[in-house]
Amino acid sequence: MGGTAIYYNRALYCCPMDIPPLTNIEATACRLSTIGHGVLTLVSVYLPPKKKLLRSDLKVLLALGDAVILFGDFNSKNTNWKCNYTNYNGRKMEALAEDLHFNIITPPTPTFYHNNVRYRPDILDIALMRGIRLSYRGLPPLRKTITSWKKVSAALEETDTPVLNNIPDDIVSTDDIDNAIGALTSHITTVVENSSRKVPAKSDRKELPRDVIELIRDKNAALRRAGKYPTRENRSRARALQRRVKARIKEIKNDNWSDLMAEISPSHQAYWRLAKALKTEGAVPTPALKRPDNSIAFDDREKAECLADSIEHQCSENPHTTQNMSGGWKRRFVIESPPTQRRSGSNYAGRSQQTHKGLKIRKSPGRDTISSKAIKCFSAPLWLYWSQF
Template sequence: MAYLRQVVKTQSIDIALINETHCGPRDTSTATDVKTILDAGEAVLTAGDWKAKDPHWNATKTSPRGTQLLHDADALAFEVIGPDVPTHYPDQTAWVPDTIDLVVYRGFPGRIALDVLVDEFLSDHQMVVAELSDSTPSTTPTQPRRTIDWSVFQTTLDAAPSLPTPSNAQEIDDTAVKLTSLIQNALTAATTTENPKIIEDRLPGRLMKLIAEKRTLRRQWQASRCPRQKADLNCLALKVRRALEDHAKTSWETTVDDATTDWVRLHRLCRSLNGPLKHHDGSYIYSASSRAELFADHLETQFQPNPAKDPMRARRIETAAEDLMRQRIPAEEDPIYISPSAVFRAARLQRAPGPDGIPNLALRHLSKRMLASNGRVPRHGKGLRQSLARRVTRESEDSGTTTEA
């Protein structure tokens, strides 16, 4: 803990206090004690064995101390987090593993990620590593998966009432709004959202068997405290550690070998290693222009010219290159002119994505009746615009004739 405080001090991490906590079975700590720790500074973090269980921090059950800690967190405005996997494996077979090693903090604006190390140690409490970061997570958050049943989409639209034919500008706007609302409601009714399944990396059966044997031997040693069992436990723990290291090395080599034969796998591997593109402040980059600027800045920084031994000669070369670039290149053949209209005709016509959230695929699944309603709005709008233009022209001509007369 002293070393950790020294690291925080030397690295200029803005945390006033880092403290370790251990609550024994007969501990009677109160909210006042917790408040005393948290009031030591603006940013305070304390972690350890709290002996407090509650499902809010991934415990399997609720204990009185956990209920009290949750109540104190709401009253004193501090946060309690726990890892996703159990941290305590009791020696009694009737007890189930649970999460009792927690992190309590207040005033920390960044992100705290908890990671339980691989079960290869001799203690019944697993080692928990808390990663403090002032930036966003390095991995892109998983987005829910959306599935659209197009048969339900078409059935919902067919059951909708027919839209009347518009006769004026206001009715055209109302019909367009109603048509958009019908398609959006049909998409909502036909869409099901589910969270992506997390595929866990399962260890081979031989490694799972070794870990189970080590846990059993650890329970026996905790009950008997026999020196011979302690020696056997140390040997088995070393064997498990080496087996896990060999498995990790073999898995990585297999992943690299498989990726070299498939461009798609190689691209995914590079993306997973590099991570998503981010700004200098840690925020993600989504737009194409921001990505282009990021690549340009990187190339400008990466490809800097070496220091010239003769600055005058280097300056003359730069001046000659600039003069050459300013000269007009003689055309050896007739130029080819491409007009914007030719580009529009050659481009693939697709509906641009807009704020209504209706994709092109939804328009392809419209029924004939809805397609007719969709085409009726712009057709009548064009007719109304032409009639209005003729009316304005006629009125202007009449006013001009009257003026001349």
């Protein structure tokens, strides 16, 4: 399939024009007279995917006037204008832009969506301009839509809504099916719109280096290949690429942080965010570990002794009561075992593991200020070792 056409309003000062013979490109051209710019030559272009981009064709089209705009499907893909990959025509187009002195204008969103959902959308339609004086004054600022999917999920969980209540319980005809589908689609669309907001798009955002973008695309392709053909080689390659991407992203983050620390100014918003985080009431300071004589443990050995004493205190033979934060008294979880019984063997190990799992993380800490949540972070062998003393 091919062919080109240009539709224009008859009220415009526009007329079609003939084009010299071309080798691979199909084109339709017209002249448009404007008040502020003069005569513009507009050319609708189509290059079939199996044909190469020729310098002679572009040179002929760009010579049709002093101000020329070529637009259409060039089938020229290049990662420099946000395509998924770079092909031969894309590399040739980038080289000819410097040789023939024209600008490449690309849309911000994809222009081609494949019928197969497994293929990613891509940019095929671009514009080439030469001799055009562009003025961006008066153009609206770029904006993007941010959707809160948590709000969408919470709103869709509500089934008692007027729209859903109008859907009949008994659907007997195709009209009922169409009405139910339309009502459900309208409800979902309304929920998503109500949970979305438009914000200015940041144009100064740093983009990833080209090698990282190519590495991420290779990783995604390897994951798709491993999902479709789960062989050992495919899975191994996908995991290796995942590790490489993770390491490369970490390097970029470290470099960006170093650059920020070198260029940061006292008026940077990071200082305001830090001050706001420190003033948050939700930040609860962690109390220091104290020994039995109420002195603070400083080095690792003293802290380990405090942890051991806390475990022994919480799992001692005699129950102890401690006062919680609200002023009431609570009984700590204890293990009842005779003093003469040797703490070893499978019975004690099983009861000790049950005690470890049964600790309530919401209980207030005892006099040693060590919470049950911290003790539950111990591994099973470490817990069993400390609980024997």
